[in-house]
Amino acid sequence: MKSIQFECLLCNELFTEIDIINFRFFIATRVCYTCYRSLQKSPFSYSCFGKKSDDKYLGYDSLAHECRELCPDRKICPGFVNKKLIKLRKLAEAETVVKNKPIVIRQYPFRPSSLICKAFKLCMKGVPLTVLKRWCKHRNKNHNWVLLMLRKENKNGRRWRFNETRDSIKLDYPLSR
Numbered sequence: 001m002k003s004i005q006f007e008c009l010l011c012n013e014l015f016t017e018i019d020i021i022n023f024r025f026f027i028a029t030r031v032c033y034t035c036y037r038s039l040q041k042s043p044f045s046y047s048c049f050g051k052k053s054d055d056k057y058l059g060y061d062s063l064a065h066e067c068r069e070l071c072p073d074r075k076i077c078p079g080f081v082n083k084k085l086i087k088l089r090k091l092a093e094a095e096t097v098v099k100n101k102p103i104v105i106r107q108y109p110f111r112p113s114s115l116i117c118k119a120f121k122l123c124m125k126g127v128p129l130t131v132l133k134r135w136c137k138h139r140n141k142n143h144n145w146v147l148l149m150l151r152k153e154n155k156n157g158r159r160w161r162f163n164e165t166r167d168s169i170k171l172d173y174p175l176s177r
């Protein structure tokens with residue numbers, strides 16, 4: 001089913017109900033967030049939208065008759081002036097990103113913070129034996145013990161392949177089925 005689309009009166013971009021919920025489009029005025037934001041950033045001479053008053057120009061005034069009754073953007077402008085709507089939009093955006101983000105948790109055979117897990121990750125990239133030995137020595141770990149663990153090719157139900165040449169080590173993980 002195709003969702004209903006709304007057109008921004010300023011840029012003619014199309015928006016959906018999801019965009020309304022996420023503050024990307026304001027149905028009351030049929031103007032999109034992007035257009036409002038550029039109006040806000042435009043000079044005073046072009047638009048007073050979303051601006052605070054300064055010495056020279058009149059910006060938003062919660063008591064002014066124009067701002068309260070006449071302005072077609074009266075419901076939205078204050079939200080830009082006090083940044084509330086900008087924050088809401090950012091929050092909504094962040095939530096959407098999190099929701100749509102595929103959750104990829106790479107599970108290693110060892111506890112993530114453990115030294116052996118770090119060695120495991122190092123060897124996944126492929127490492128010269130001399131480097132691994134130095135790496136272990138640096139951490140007061142016997143490299144033979146590390147190699148012993150890695151040669152098992154199986155731990156906590158996770159399997160990998162231990163490839164050893166004369167002077168380097170490379171682990172295949174995860175294994176393709």
Ligand SMILES: [Zn+2]
Pocket residue numbers: 008009010011012013031032033034035036
């Ligand atoms: Zn627009």
